[in-house]
Amino acid sequence: AQSVSQHNHHVILSEAASLELGCNYSYGGTVNLFWYVQYPGQHLQLLLKYFSGDPLVKGIKGFEAEFIKSKFSFNLRKPSVQWSDTAEYFCAVNGGRGSTLGRLYFGRGTQLTVWP
Amino acid sequence: SAVISQKPSRDICQRGTSLTIQCQVDSQVTMMFWYRQQPGQSLTLIATANQGSEATYESGFVIDKFPISRPNLTFSTLTVSNMSPEDSSIYLCSGKDSTISTDTQYFGPGTRLTVL
Numbered sequence: 045a046q047s048v049s050q051h052n053h054h055v056i057l058s059e060a061a062s063l064e065l066g067c068n069y070s071y072g073g074t075v076n077l078f079w080y081v082q083y084p085g086q087h088l089q090l091l092l093k094y095f096s097g098d099p100l101v102k103g104i105k106g107f108e109a110e111f112i113k114s115k116f117s118f119n120l121r122k123p124s125v126q127w128s129d130t131a132e133y134f135c136a137v138n139g140g141r142g143s144t145l146g147r148l149y150f151g152r153g154t155q156l157t158v159w160p
Numbered sequence: 161s162a163v164i165s166q167k168p169s170r171d172i173c174q175r176g177t178s179l180t181i182q183c184q185v186d187s188q189v190t191m192m193f194w195y196r197q198q199p200g201q202s203l204t205l206i207a208t209a210n211q212g213s214e215a216t217y218e219s220g221f222v223i224d225k226f227p228i229s230r231p232n233l234t235f236s237t238l239t240v241s242n243m244s245p246e247d248s249s250i251y252l253c254s255g256k257d258s259t260i261s262t263d264t265q266y267f268g269p270g271t272r273l274t275v276l
Binding site for chain 2: 048080086087088089093134135147148150151152153156
């Protein structure tokens with residue numbers, strides 16, 4: 045089964061700092077990759093996703109992520125964070141050998157706190 | 161996109177009792193899922209709710225403990241049976257428009273369950 049690792053459990057930044065959240069997955073076959081965000085008191089919502097083509101994908105609110113197949117990684121980046129980016133961020137992977145159709149495997153999440 | 165609601169939003173229950181969580185989608189979705197998020201852990205898939213037939217459970221989850229119904233394409237319920245404190249968790253419902261792996265999965269707000 046697929047496993048997903050997010051290396052940072054809690055990241056604290058000041059506004060305007062750059063952000064990079066790491067995500068690695070275990071299975072190297074055909075996978076689809078997602079970043080979800082959960083703002084305080086809100087639903088999980090999709091930030092961006094990759095399934096083919098340009099490995100650098102852009103999402104909402106200035107976020108982007110780069111798929112590096114050789115490293116099994118899909119790191120999330122933002123050049124300049126804002127206080128409103130304070131949220132929990134989840135990396136998720138769909139696919140891999142023996143996986144349930146449509147199933148998402150999630151990382152543990154990274155809590156981002158941005159100080160104004 | 162689909163908007164998903166869950167009831168109740170939270171509950172505190174006594175050991176040995178059961179709780180049924182409802183999930184309502186504002187549009188028909190092909191696939192519906194139930195996830196669990198235990199404190200400090202990632203989201204874990206419990207089962208895929210299948211319309212008109214028995215749910216498909218992931219390893220470690222059984223129908224007797226987590227019976228699921230899905231009578232139509234917009235509604236599903238998850239029951240947590242014979243609860244123990246270890247069942248304290250957030251339970252999330254999600255929906256997906258199709259079986260295509262790249263399609264976005266939409267999430268409900270979650271039900272926060274505390275078992276005393």
